[in-house]
Amino acid sequence: RLDGEDVVVLVGSPRDDVDESVAALVRSLAVGIPLVVLVLAGLVWVLVGRTLRPVEAIRAEVSEIGGGDLHRRVPAPGGDDEVARLARTMNTMLDRLEDASERQQAFVADASHELRSPLTRIRSELEVDLAHPEQADPVATGHSVLEEVAGLQALVDDLLVLARVDAGPDRARVAGAPVDLADVLIEEVHRLPAGGPPVATGEVGTGAVRGDRGQLARIVRNLLENAVRHARAEVVTGLTADGGVVTLTVVDDGPGIPADRADEVFERFVRLDDARARRDGGTGLGLAIARELAQRHGGRLELDPDRGPGAAFVLTLPAG
Structure with a gap:
């Protein structure tokens, strides 16, 4: 109040400084936010790439393993995280596949040998009889061939049983x-x-x-x-x-x-x-x-x- 009368005092200030400050802040955010996003994206890319590098190594190794390369194994990183457990699981699976492949190859080789031997004996007897018919004894040759055929039949029966057993789930319990x-x-x-x-x-x-x-x-x-x-x-x-x-x-x-x-x-x-x-x-x-x-x-x-x-x-x- 001045001399008993109300007085209103108006204070003014130029807005140029405020507008300039706001504009500077907007410019900083416009540049800073994308820059921060790019930096964070780069960090995430590096971290994810480093984390997935063992997985990619496992994938690349598995993709190169063919039917004849079952002796190869995927690289197993140290530690006990998910990637390390995945690598150990893959190597365990490859161990089983290699063992099954070796057993199959040995089985085929042994079976081929066992089947070839009696067939060779049968062929030899028949060739001798055909080469010297005057000395051939058809009855004796027939009995000999029948014995070999009986042995072949027994072998084939056993091979079929083993094939059925091997085709079943590993160590599956037979229900009945x-x-x-x-x-x-x-x-x-x-x-x-x-x-x-x-x-x-x-x-x-x-x-x-x-x-x-x-x-x-x-x-x-x-x-x-x-x-x-x-x-x-x-x-x-x-x-x-x-x-x-x-x-x-x-x-x-x-x-x-x-x-x-x-x-x-x-x-x-x-x-x-x-x-x-x-x-x-x-x-x-x-x-x-x-x-x-x-x-x-x-x-x-x-x-x-x-x-x-x-x-x-x-x-x-x-x-x-």
């Missing part, structure tokens, strides 16, 4: 209906050809298991045929059930199996006495098939070195 293993044992004993060593069914109790009856019969048949082939005078079998486990034993009184070769008898195409096995019709696949089928049923097939006097095979299966 309850099967009395005692009935299977008695049936397979009765199916053995006459003229061989007698098979004594010793202690035979109830042996209910679950699985495929045909495959279980194949296990028992292979064990019996192997025992009869090597027995001198007799074969003794036994079947017991105890503690949720069914145990089948097949014991022969033959020459037995050396302890240092106990695991070899379960390998494919292995014959400890090659000449005798071929003469007696062995394919070298029976025990391998039996063990594979036993494992598919959740069981085990082992050689018991403490029983005798010959070889003693013990089959254990979960009771069903």
Whole structure:
């Protein structure tokens, strides 16, 4: 108030400085924001590239691995992050693929050799008879060829069984209906050809298991045929059930199996006495098939070195 009257004081200032400051700020933001975005994008690109570099190395290595390069492995970075675990998983998968490829190649090579041998013998006999017809004995040649054909048929049957087993899921448990293993044992004993060593069914109790009856019969048949082939005078079998486990034993009184070769008898195409096995019709696949089928049923097939006097095979299966 001035002299009792209200006075209004107006203060003014030029806006040029304010406008210039706002314009400068806008210019700074217009330049700074894109620059910051570019810097952040560059940092993200570098960090992501560095993070994904091991993944790209894995992808590049896998893309170069062909059917014949399964021995190669992807680079595995250190640490325990997702990329390291991915690399280890890929290498584990490659290990399995390489093992499967090697087993397949060995199987094909062994099968080719086993099939070629009897065919060569058949061809040789026929060529000799054709070259010297005056000395040929058609009946003897016919019997010899029939024996070779029977051996070929047995080998092909075993190869088909192995092919079906290998085609299934790895170590998949075979599901099936309850099967009395005692009935299977008695049936397979009765199916053995006459003229061989007698098979004594010793202690035979109830042996209910679950699985495929045909495959279980194949296990028992292979064990019996192997025992009869090597027995001198007799074969003794036994079947017991105890503690949720069914145990089948097949014991022969033959020459037995050396302890240092106990695991070899379960390998494919292995014959400890090659000449005798071929003469007696062995394919070298029976025990391998039996063990594979036993494992598919959740069981085990082992050689018991403490029983005798010959070889003693013990089959254990979960009771069903």
